[in-house]
Amino acid sequence: xxxxxxxxxxxxxxxxxxxxxxxxxxxxxxxxxxxxxxxxxxxxxxxxxxxxxxxxxxxxxxxxxxxxxxxxxxxxxxxxxxxxxxxxxxxxxxxxxxxxxxxxxxxxxxxxxxxxxxxxxxxxxxxxxxxxxxxxxxxxxxxxxxxxxxxxxxxxxxxxxxxxxxxxxxxxxxxxxxxxxxxxxxxxxxxxxxxxxxxx
Numbered sequence: 001x002x003x004x005x006x007x008x009x010x011x012x013x014x015x016x017x018x019x020x021x022x023x024x025x026x027x028x029x030x031x032x033x034x035x036x037x038x039x040x041x042x043x044x045x046x047x048x049x050x051x052x053x054x055x056x057x058x059x060x061x062x063x064x065x066x067x068x069x070x071x072x073x074x075x076x077x078x079x080x081x082x083x084x085x086x087x088x089x090x091x092x093x094x095x096x097x098x099x100x101x102x103x104x105x106x107x108x109x110x111x112x113x114x115x116x117x118x119x120x121x122x123x124x125x126x127x128x129x130x131x132x133x134x135x136x137x138x139x140x141x142x143x144x145x146x147x148x149x150x151x152x153x154x155x156x157x158x159x160x161x162x163x164x165x166x167x168x169x170x171x172x173x174x175x176x177x178x179x180x181x182x183x184x185x186x187x188x189x190x191x192x193x194x195x196x197x198x199x200x
Contacts, residue, residue: 008110012065025060025072032056032076033083048164055176057098058105058126062177063184066106073098093142097134104129112181123174124167131162131169 015021032053041051057076061069077098081090108126112119140158144151 008065008107009067012067012069012106012110015064015068016071021064021068025064025068028056028060029072029075029079032072033080036080037083044165044168048161050165050169050172054101054130054169055173057102058109058173059177059180061102061105062109062112062180065110066103069102069106069110070099071102073100073102091142091146093138093145097138097142100138101130101134104133109177112177119178120174123177124170127170127173128166131166135162 035052035056041049043049053076057069057072060072074095077095105126108122108129113122136155136159140151140154143149143154
């Protein structure tokens with residue numbers, strides 16, 4: 001048990017043996033793809049919009065850890081591309097971004113704390129890291145490579161956008177994950193797993 005507590009990757013990989021984990025992860029991937037295909041999002045301003053797909057991958061990562069989170073990222077990106085018949089050519093860089101996002105969510109959110117304030121802080125940390133590493137870093141690089149624009153020409157506007165969205169997306173992430181956590185604790189198997197993750 002101590003080894004499982006110390007090694008989130010191994011504990012997360014062990015979750016793949018659970019039919020419940022596979023079924024819930026597949027459901028969350030399906031919801032993610034559906035939200036993307038239906039273009040469901042909140043338009044805050046003409047330039048700022050909040051999508052909801054990240055909530056699905058973050059939920060899978062919180063419930064089942066970084067290994068499952070990375071796999072959910074790969075499946076969501078590749079299956080989403082295959083189902084989006086109006087998209088352009090496949091670019092593997094965005095799959096790498098999805099994997100990195102699943103990794104960050106898994107490392108920050110797996111084994112949620114018993115303290116509500118700590119869970120909120122983890123949501124802000126996770127979304128902040130995703131915005132910096134994935135959105136500003138990797139995705140700006142991929143846009144520069146595929147679109148021909150200079151990396152540092154794209155960066156300022158994207159930095160402002162991600163900074164403005166960070167608190168709103170973090171609070172939305174916290175609200176959704178709290179709901180997912182409460183629902184998961186209604187089931188005996190989920191209660192046992194969550195207790196183990198929290199070190200109880």
